[in-house]
Amino acid sequence: MKICDLMHKGVISCFTEDSVQDVAKMMDDHQFRSVVVVNERGEVWGLITYREMLSRYGENISKLKARDIMRQYRIEVDPQWPVERAVELMKRLHYYHLIIVDPHVGTKWPVGILTSFDVVKYMAQLEAGHFEQMLKLGREDTIHSFSPEGTN
């Protein structure tokens, strides 16, 4: 299995000068945990995840720029690598979002993103037919559902 088979194709990106308010809106609209920050040439510059956003809660985020809060990103991952190599990298660096860059162009253009959740999807080995799987899971009594007294 190669990274390109598993990764999320395409990234949500913003420019270094965009406001954090816009980044929050992007995350909310697309339900993405990470936004790739690119420079004016479209090269990968940094990454903003929920973790960076949380530390700015309560501040005036429309005044902040993406480059002020982003995490520098310098790892280059090729889409043709085997998944094992990516997982190894995640474990070693504790980076759970890997930005995949296009190896065929000179610049670091992002083409996709591989997160730990994509790896879990691979581990789950669920075949097509999402709803059948849900029904099957629903029958198992391993999932507890409960509501403690006095909380509703």
Place this chain on the structure above:
Amino acid sequence: MHKESVAQCMRRGAITCSEETSLHFVAQIMVVNRIRYCAVLNEMHEVKGLISADNMINAFGKDFDQITAKEILNRDMIVTVSLDTPIEEAVALMAKKGIEHLIVVSEKTGSRAVIGMVYASDIVSRMARRKEQEALS
């Protein structure tokens, strides 16, 4: 203005598994429910730990039908708040610990039963919408 508490931003209920659940099944629970965290409960319905997508990958390459949730659960990730904790305090706790979720437990019943969870996604969407709300009011 009335101060908002965790009760306004949490999601009630938590998706859980038991200590004996195999990792393969935990992965399926996560994917089908589209969550990144699965709380591990014992027979008494007490939280024993949490499994995140991030620590699932530590078991990558092993036979995850044979590994049970008990073996990889993370006890350090159990960070609890109560329903009346102010949101600011809860978010500060998340930022300090570097986590993206909080477990909300009941103080009333005394059993520390799980009522729900606070997710970073809900906090970020509050941040995104705050400006619009201010403009409206």
